[in-house]
Amino acid sequence: MSSMSSVPVPGIVGGLGPASTVDYYNGIITEYRKAVQQDVYPRIVINSVNMTDITADVAAKSYGSLTAKLETAVQQLKNAGADFALIASNTPHVVFDELEKVSPLPLISIVDATVSHTVARGWKRVLFTGTLFTMNNTFYPEKFAKAGIDCVMPAPEDRERIHHIIFPDLEAGIVTPEMKARFYEICNPIINSAADAGKPVDAVVLGCTELPLLIHDGDIPLPLVNTAAVHISAVVKRMRCQ
Amino acid sequence: MSSMSSVPVPGIVGGLGPASTVDYYNGIITEYRKAVQQDVYPRIVINSVNMTDITADVAAKSYGSLTAKLETAVQQLKNAGADFALIASNTPHVVFDELEKVSPLPLISIVDATVSHTVARGWKRVLFTGTLFTMNNTFYPEKFAKAGIDCVMPAPEDRERIHHIIFPDLEAGIVTPEMKARFYEICNPIINSAADAGKPVDAVVLGCTELPLLIHDGDIPLPLVNTAAVHISAVVKRMRCQ
Secondary structure (H helix, E strand, O other): OOOHHHOOOEEEEEOOOHHHHHHHHHHHHHHHHHHHOOOOOOOEEEEEOOHHHHHHHHHOOOHHHHHHHHHHHHHHHHHOOOOEEEEOOOHHHHHHHHHHHHOOOOEEOHHHHHHHHHHHOOOOEEEEEOOHHHHOOOHHHHHHHHOOOEEEOOOHHHHHHHHHHHOOOHHHOOOOHHHHHHHHHHHHHHHHHHHHOOOOOOEEEEOOOOHHHOOOOOOOOOOEEEHHHHHHHHHHHHHHOO | OOOHHHOOOEEEEEOOOHHHHHHHHHHHHHHHHHHHOOOOOOOEEEEEOOHHHHHHHHHOOOHHHHHHHHHHHHHHHHHOOOOEEEEOOOHHHHHHHHHHHHOOOOEEOHHHHHHHHHHHOOOOEEEEEOOHHHHOOOHHHHHHHHOOOEEEOOOHHHHHHHHHHHOOOHHHOOOOHHHHHHHHHHHHHHHHHHHHOOOOOOEEEEOOOOHHHOOOOOOOOOOEEEHHHHHHHHHHHHHHOO
């Protein structure tokens, strides 16, 4: 297919974790095929790295080492013929700005994609949920603030409670109605008190690629932002707009 | 993990189809982690190619073109740092011997892995099932014959019937008890008449990476050879024996 050879090839830094990588792989293929309405499959390169190695850097806040490892991973994707790259996980985006400066390929950020998605819908304030690491960092709220969007972070004790829905159960693929109810019980008072204070929240961001396994539209009385799905859409858009 | 940097990196020629690629990816990670009993993840590179492009070559018997495309795909995996490669599908193995001659990386063949697995169990005669394309070709029976194993191929009408269990339903992920019963109804008379003729079959080879979605141990009164699982085990063995 000569027409396929000009389609930009996405390179996925994967394995962070593997379940999320599979979601991205299936999601990119499905969304691309739906968009072009042809019986073709886009070329995709995946470089699945050692998750334990990356999470050790994250835990130790060894951001220089983390950036260097991701740079190497992107270089390997470039060597295989990828035209642009993405990291299929929220957490490593803590070093996205540093990585972008040294990256041998253009990168598509899950944070930027999420902010653009929010801006496009005219939302002004979002409640952010994710792992403790992501909630305790500033890489999401800073990017939202630059776009004029207020990013409400749960209070410290609520961050712990959200984190312990994700770890260890959800991360291990366990999904129960009780876990879903717990998530709702944490978010609902935050949403209500924001409304009571005259600063209503417009949407809830699922800032962890595992949360959409648990929480679906209708579970919370507000629109949800599935960051992995938004990231995949940005990737497919890039593949189609050269 | 300095110990991880010396683990040989498998490169998967994937997308043929995507569901099978995901099985290989998950399978290699799971089996490797089980084998080493450590919280590490092996690096894996996947080059997912355009399936439509490959199946067009297969249908047209354009084997020179098919070999050249697979050679390019393996070269891209090598460029990304893969140390050896595999094709996550039975069908393209029709050109395996030609590919091996020009391949820039050592390759692990699903056919060789299946034959070795059969030899190791002391089996002398196997019933082969797969797609019409694979059953109508000689790349499996020839390799079995070299190892002194008799490979029974279904009669032409049975090949058609087996093929139409795989296409379109099983290939699209559809699995019903009726399809399973149909597979049994095709294989059972072949197994019985081989036994009646004094040439009993020792095992049934599932020579299509989708068949294990439908047929499991116990469905047929003989051992099954899951070619994808056997291939994955050979890959993990290679990663562990440098």
